[in-house]
Structures are given as C-alpha cells and as structure tokens.
Amino acid sequence: MNLLEMIVMIALVALTTMATRFAPFIIFKSDKAPPKFLGYLGRALPPAVFGMLVVYCLKSVSLLAFPFGLPELIGVVVVVCLHLIFRKMLVSIIGGTGVYLVLVNLVLI
Amino acid sequence: MHIAAIKAAFPHTLPIMAGFLFLGASYGVLMASKGFSFLFPMMTSLFVFAGSMEFALANLLLGAFAPLEAVFMALVINARHIFYGISMLDKYRAMGIKKLYLIFALCDETFSVVYQVEPPEGVDRGLFSLYISILDHSYWVIGATLGGIFGSLIPLGIKGIDFAMTALFVVILLEQILAGVKNLPSVLIGLLTSLCALLIFGPSDFLIPAMAFMLLALTALRRPIDSLMRKKGRDVS
Structure with missing residues (x-):
C-alpha cells in the first residue's frame, strides 16, 4: 500500500465509525416525536448494554488455563464489594484495579 | 461556567485517564514496532477514536489495499455504538x-x-458531557502519540492497567442494578445474551450476534419490561 491508499483506508474506517455513532441521531431527528418502540429501547437498552460491555472486556479471559480467570474474578468482586460499601465510583475502580495489578504482576504469575 | 464544568467533569475521567493513556500508549508502541511514523497513531486516534478498531487497523494497514474489508470490519466492531446513540437520543x-x-x-x-x-447542581449538562468527551479523547490521543514517538522506550512492563476500564463498566452495571428492580430484566438479558453469543461464536465474532440476541429478547419481552420500568420509574423520579 502506498501512503495515499493508507490514508483512504484510515478515512474509510473513520467515516464508518462515525456512521455507527451518528446513525440513530440522523434517523430519528428530534423535531418528530420518536416512535414508541424507540423510547422503550432508550430505556431498556442501557442496562443491557453495560452487561454486554462487561462481557466484552472479559471476553478473552480463559477459564481453562492458568490463572483460570482468578485475577479477573477477584478484581470484579473487590470492585463490587467496595462499591456496595462506599458507593464512590473512584474508590471502587482504583481499589479493584489495584488488587488486580498486584495479582497479575506479583502473585499469580 | 466552563471552569465549573471542567472541575465537575475531570474526576469522572480519572479511571479513563489511566486506562486510555496506557492502552493508547500500547497502541502507539504497536504501530511504531510495525514501522509506522507517530503521525499514524496520532491521526487515527484523533479521527477514528475507537480503540479496538484502531488495533485491528494496524494489521489492515500492513496488508493489501482492501477498502471494502476495512469498512466491513469497522461496521462489525463498531456497530455497538448504534445502541449508545439510541440510549443518548434524549439526553443529547x-x-x-x-x-x-x-x-x-x-x-x-x-x-x-x-x-x-448526573452533573452537579448548577453545572450545564451539555458542557459537562462536552468536557468528559474532550478529556477522554485527549487521553487517548496523547497516549497513542507518545507511544508512537517513544516506541519501546516507554516502560509498559506493568500489565493490566486496562482493568480500570472493566472496573468502570462493572461499577456502572452495578449502579444500574442498584437503581431498582426495574433495570434487572435488562441487565440479565444483556449479560445472558452476551455470554451465550460468546460461547457460541467465540471472542472475536460475538458482538453482532450478542446485539441481535439482545434486541430479540428485549422486543419479545417488551410488554412486561416496559410496564415494570414505567411503574418503578415513577417511584424513583
């Protein structure tokens, strides 16, 4: 590939990505009342999407090979516990990530 | 007004700062190791700004000129953004x-x-969202550019900092659950359909089937879920 072809490839990827982000806003213009089904999706989708994102983050964790997903499991449990106790986003994230870092870099290696 | 919005936005971007600087730098280092100038990771981060797609693009750029493949891959990897748009129609x-x-x-x-x-009292939602977006975007571009410039000189020896992103999503999922029974069916549908798709299609191809399963399930169960959400929604707001 020459430089021009590379730039075309990058531009196409950028445009396609933008299309996925802009599509709902373009299709459902704000001046018309949105279809009821869309309103329902707007309410019901987000909780489901966050479930999907958690699975997406952990998709490559292998339960069959060492360390059997243990660091991820423990990390997630720490995040959940910290959040249930303090309900402070930063505390939960930093605490859970800290424990995970120690596990993967020092303990379960 | 802007200062207040930045002050309110910044703390919420801290976990993303850690994750994006690290992941962005890894991406820049990867591009440098494949012989690309730092301008490539800098420009793709600036204009594409979709992490997993940028990693995939690194390999695409090393192959033959394949515009259709690039578009198709971007659609498959990034189709999930359509769901974000639908969720933000109202707020934006x-x-x-x-x-x-x-x-x-x-x-x-x-x-x-x-x-x-929710932005704190007195802070405009638009500006609050704007600064969160700008800050997150900058972290990614800065990380990728530095990674591209310094390449393997950057010590990325500590692995796993990107777990901060997983932790972020776990916290927000938990907040959805804590917000009341009304969100439970959706949360379960999201987790179960994604896990099923992952088991059937494997880690690299599961996103589109997961989205399809999710839409099917949410459509099929619309009546009970919607009435639950509306009923409980009133209690909360």
Whole structure:
C-alpha cells in the first residue's frame, strides 16, 4: 500500500465509525416525536448494554488455563464489594484495579 | 461556567485517564514496532477514536489495499455504538452545535460516564458531557502519540492497567442494578445474551450476534419490561 491508499483506508474506517455513532441521531431527528418502540429501547437498552460491555472486556479471559480467570474474578468482586460499601465510583475502580495489578504482576504469575 | 464544568467533569475521567493513556500508549508502541511514523497513531486516534478498531487497523494497514474489508470490519466492531446513540437520543437532544462533537466522540467509556453520571447542581449538562468527551479523547490521543514517538522506550512492563476500564463498566452495571428492580430484566438479558453469543461464536465474532440476541429478547419481552420500568420509574423520579 502506498501512503495515499493508507490514508483512504484510515478515512474509510473513520467515516464508518462515525456512521455507527451518528446513525440513530440522523434517523430519528428530534423535531418528530420518536416512535414508541424507540423510547422503550432508550430505556431498556442501557442496562443491557453495560452487561454486554462487561462481557466484552472479559471476553478473552480463559477459564481453562492458568490463572483460570482468578485475577479477573477477584478484581470484579473487590470492585463490587467496595462499591456496595462506599458507593464512590473512584474508590471502587482504583481499589479493584489495584488488587488486580498486584495479582497479575506479583502473585499469580 | 466552563471552569465549573471542567472541575465537575475531570474526576469522572480519572479511571479513563489511566486506562486510555496506557492502552493508547500500547497502541502507539504497536504501530511504531510495525514501522509506522507517530503521525499514524496520532491521526487515527484523533479521527477514528475507537480503540479496538484502531488495533485491528494496524494489521489492515500492513496488508493489501482492501477498502471494502476495512469498512466491513469497522461496521462489525463498531456497530455497538448504534445502541449508545439510541440510549443518548434524549439526553443529547438539545445540545446545539456541541452535539456534533459529542456524538463523534461517543466511545464506550465516554458513553458510560455521560449516561450514568448526573452533573452537579448548577453545572450545564451539555458542557459537562462536552468536557468528559474532550478529556477522554485527549487521553487517548496523547497516549497513542507518545507511544508512537517513544516506541519501546516507554516502560509498559506493568500489565493490566486496562482493568480500570472493566472496573468502570462493572461499577456502572452495578449502579444500574442498584437503581431498582426495574433495570434487572435488562441487565440479565444483556449479560445472558452476551455470554451465550460468546460461547457460541467465540471472542472475536460475538458482538453482532450478542446485539441481535439482545434486541430479540428485549422486543419479545417488551410488554412486561416496559410496564415494570414505567411503574418503578415513577417511584424513583
């Protein structure tokens, strides 16, 4: 590939990505009342999407090979516990990530 | 007004700063190791701003010129953004010219925060969302550019900092559950359909089937879920 072809490839990827982000806003213009089904999706989708994102983050964790997903499991449990106790986003994230870092870099290696 | 919005936005971007600087730098280092100038990771981060797609693009750029393949891959990897748009239609309705950038920069992490976090009293939602988006975007571009410039000189020996992103999504998922029974069916549908798709299709191809399963399940169960959400929704608000 020459430089021009590379730039075309990058531009196409950028445009396609933008299309996925802009599509709902373009299709459902704000001046018309949105279809009821869309309103329902707007309410019901987000909780489901966050479930999907958690699975997406952990998709490559292998339960069959060492360390059997243990660091991820423990990390997630720490995040959940910290959040249930303090309900402070930063505390939960930093605490859970800290424990995970120690596990993967020092303990379960 | 702007200062107050930045002050309110910044703390919410801290976990993303850690994750994006690290992941962005890894991406820049990867591009440098494949012989690309730092301008490539810098420009793709600036204009594409979709992490997993940028990693995939690194390999695409090393192959033959394949524009259709690039478009197809971007559609498959990034189709999930359509769901973010649908979820933000209401919150981003009256944003004026800012709306263009807000939509452009709506990556997974930014979506999670602008959807979940309410701006503090007296801070404009539009500006709050705008600065969260700008900050997240800058972290990614800065990380990728530094990675591209310094390449393997950057010590990325500590692995796993990107777990901060997983932790972010776990916290927000938990907040959805804590918000009441009304969200439970959706949360379960999201987790179960994604896990099923992952088991059937494997880690690299599961996103589109997961989205399809999710839409099917939410459509099939619309009546009970919608009445539950509306009923309980009133209690909360």
